[in-house]
Each structure stands twice: as structure tokens, then as C-alpha cells.
Amino acid sequence: MVKEIQNKANEILQNTFASERKFSLDKVGEPILWANGPKDALHLIKKFQDHIDLKIDFLSDLTAYDNTDKKDGEGRFVVVIQLLSMQTFIRIRLKVLLKANEEMETLTNIWPAANWLEREVFDMYGIIFAGHPNLKRILMDERFHGHPLRKEYPYKQREPFSDNTKINLSNSTRGSSSHE
Amino acid sequence: MSKDGSSMVYPTLLNHAAKWARKNSLWPMPYGTSCCGIELMSTLSSTYDLARFGAEVVRFSPRQCDMLIVAGTITTKMGPVLRTIYDQMLEPKWVIAMGACSSSGGIFDTYSVLQGIDEIMPVDVYVPGCPPIPEGLIHAILHLQKVIDQGLPRNTAEKPSYDEAINAMTYKKYVGPKSQYVVTESGVLPNR
Numbered sequence: 001m002v003k004e005i006q007n008k009a010n011e012i013l014q015n016t017f018a019s020e021r022k023f024s025l026d027k028v029g030e031p032i033l034w035a036n037g038p039k040d041a042l043h044l045i046k047k048f049q050d051h052i053d054l055k056i057d058f059l060s061d062l063t064a065y066d067n068t069d070k071k072d073g074e075g076r077f078v079v080v081i082q083l084l085s086m087q088t089f090i091r092i093r094l095k096v097l098l099k100a101n102e103e104m105e106t107l108t109n110i111w112p113a114a115n116w117l118e119r120e121v122f123d124m125y126g127i128i129f130a131g132h133p134n135l136k137r138i139l140m141d142e143r144f145h146g147h148p149l150r151k152e153y154p155y156k157q158r159e160p161f162s163d164n165t166k167i168n169l170s171n172s173t174r175g176s177s178s179h180e
Numbered sequence: 181m182s183k184d185g186s187s188m189v190y191p192t193l194l195n196h197a198a199k200w201a202r203k204n205s206l207w208p209m210p211y212g213t214s215c216c217g218i219e220l221m222s223t224l225s226s227t228y229d230l231a232r233f234g235a236e237v238v239r240f241s242p243r244q245c246d247m248l249i250v251a252g253t254i255t256t257k258m259g260p261v262l263r264t265i266y267d268q269m270l271e272p273k274w275v276i277a278m279g280a281c282s283s284s285g286g287i288f289d290t291y292s293v294l295q296g297i298d299e300i301m302p303v304d305v306y307v308p309g310c311p312p313i314p315e316g317l318i319h320a321i322l323h324l325q326k327v328i329d330q331g332l333p334r335n336t337a338e339k340p341s342y343d344e345a346i347n348a349m350t351y352k353k354y355v356g357p358k359s360q361y362v363v364t365e366s367g368v369l370p371n372r
Contacts, residue, residue, distance in 0.1 A: 140292065158256060
């Protein structure tokens with residue numbers, strides 16, 4: 001039943017939105033729609049929400065990947081937005097190709113849940129989300145400089161801070177070091 | 181007091197009595213961040229029963245414990261927190277690094293994980309394993325009791341100055357940590 005609804009939604013997407021956008025299906029028959037830039041992604045989401053058959057109302061996930069090998073075209077990052085309808089159980093995967101310093105539009109005005117997800121993407125890839133209310137690191141240390149999931153980042157490279165560099169061990173009896 | 185009511189005197193030196201008391205009442209401070217924490221709980225519960233060795237009174241306040249058991253991966257962001265707990269513990273204090281992650285970083289040789297807690301604090305006993313079985317932790321505690329019994333001097337990190345204590349982010353000096361003793365089959369020997 002859900003499969004049939006999904007197939008019907010795929011047809012709607014193909015007919016309504018895929019005329020000037022890339023559209024494909026993945027191995028399990030879920031649709032991948034490529035938005036033409038950040039503004040278009042926001043426009044598409046609003047369309048999905050208002051659409052009588054799609055009724056998209058839930059942000060399932062928001063993540064990104066590094067497109068260094070240019071497999072998905074001329075662009076540095078791909079932001080992946082997983083959408084779900086809690087009424088029709090339709091899933092849509094929206095992808096946005098971004099240039100190296102291009103800013104993504106925030107989704108926090110539509111779904112407050114996007115707040116932390118966007119912070120994580122910013123932390124790991126350095127993608128700026130325009131209009132985000134609190135765009136700062138969520139997982140890494142606040143003093144960290146790099147963006148570790150970028151492909152050029154050496155994955156073993158730790159940034160030395162004064163408190164995670166090695167401590168001073170002394171054999172002196174300063175304080176009460178001996179337990180005699 | 182003996183059974184018949186007559187008084188009984190056990191002559192000893194005060195530091196021997198203190199050592200005896202310390203080694204048999206090692207109150208642990210658990211710092212479990214991952215799967216090693218589960219094994220730590222298992223060790224403390226009734227099947228393995230750490231109370232047999234006097235180390236069952238888990239204190240969740242660093243002011244009341246003697247032995248910090250670090251069980252799990254410590255990230256660089258968590259490092260200052262752990263170090264603060266260590267600094268808040270009262271002397272005498274001992275540290276057990278339980279499991280591969282807290283001993284050496286384990287499989288997490290990445291941008292965000294401390295490669296062993298000995299980067300930020302002196303460690304007395306390392307317990308290998310991923311995670312170690314409860315017998316491993318009990319073994320470590322028994323070895324720690326031997327260490328305490330012999331009264332071996334312990335590497336301690338220098339106490340922070342007032343300014344350093346205010347700003348816990350300032351442990352700048354570095355001298356490579358080297359344990360002063362090694363625990364072998366035949367007992368505890370100085371590390372040469």
C-alpha cells in the first residue's frame with residue numbers, strides 16, 4: 001500500500017517538478033530531486049507542503065557530503081534533505097549542489113528541528129546557513145578551526161589546545177605527591 | 181577486643197595502618213562513557229561483587245573518592261572535564277585507565293579523540309581489553325592494592341596555580357609521562 005502511494009508520488013514529482021530539474025529513483029524506489037540552488041530548494045519544500053497529494057510535513061534528516069570527485073557536477077558540497085509525510089508516508093530526497101563558498105538557505109523557519117542538523121553540517125563541512133538563529137559548532141570544540149569531514153582535512157589531525165596537550169608530570173614532592 | 185572480653189593490642193606503625201586502610205577502602209569514582217562503563221557496572225554488581233575488595237562504594241562526587249576509573253573513549257572536548265574531576269579529587273588518589281580507548285585511544289585514532297588519558301593525567305594501572313572483562317578490572321584493583329601496600333611514590337601532575345585553576349584550559353607545560361613502577365608476575369618493581 002505504502003509502495004503504491006510512493007510510486008504515485010514519484011509520478012507526481014516527475015510530471016510536476018522534474019521538467020527543469022534532475023530527477024531519479026534510487027534502488028528502493030524512492031525519489032531523488034535536485035534543486036537548482038538554495039532558493040529553489042526552499043521554494044520546492046513550500047510546494048511539497050502545500051501539494052494536495054504529497055502533504056510533506058516532516059523533516060526526517062538534513063545532512064551533506066563532499067563532492068570533491070565532481071561526480072554530481074561542478075560544485076563543492078551536496079546538501080541532502082530527507083523529507084517525509086506523516087499523513088501519506090511519502091518520502092522525498094531533495095539534494096542541493098553548492099559551490100565552494102555558496103550559502104545554503106536555512107530551514108529553521110519551516111521546521112525548528114533543522115536547527116541542530118544545520119549546526120552539525122556547519123560544524124563538519126563549514127557550510128553557512130543564511131538566516132540560521134544560532135550557527136555555531138555543535139559537536140567539535142568551540143576553539144576548533146577546521147571542518148573535519150571535508151575531504152582535504154587529514155583525519156588524524158588533532159588541534160592542540162592547552163588543555164589536551166600533555167600535562168606536566170613531576171617527581172617533586174610539591175603538594176603531597178608521595179603516599180608514604 | 182578478643183572474644184573473651186580482654187583487651188588486645190596490635191602494635192603497628194601509623195603509616196602501615198594508613199596503608200592498610202587505604203588499600204582496603206578504595207572508593208571508586210566511575211567515569212564511564214561507553215561500553216567499558218557497562219562492564220564496570222557488571223563488576224560492581226552482585227555477580228562479580230567488587231565489595232569483596234572494599235571498592236564498592238561508588239561516589240559520584242570527586243571530593244569523596246580515592247580511585248578514578250576512566251572507562252571509555254575520551255574526546256578532546258571532554259578532556260578538560262575529566263581533568264577538572266581529577267583535580268578536584270583529594271589526595272591520595274589513583275587512576276585506572278580501563279579499556280583500550282582510555283589507555284591508548286583504541287580504534288579511534290581520529291581528529292577528536294585523546295590518544296590515552298595519560299595525555300592529561302597520570303595513570304597508575306592500564307587495563308587492556310575492548311572492553312575488559314570484569315575479572316580484568318578486579319585484577320587491576322588487586323594490583324593497585326599491591327602498589328599501595330608497597331607505598332610506592334606516584335607521579336603526580338603539578339597542582340595548578342590559582343590562575344590556572346580559574347581557567348581550567350591552561351595546562352601548558354609538557355614533560356613526557358613515565359610511570360615510576362611496573363607491575364609484573366613477581367610483584368611491583370620500579371620502572372627503569
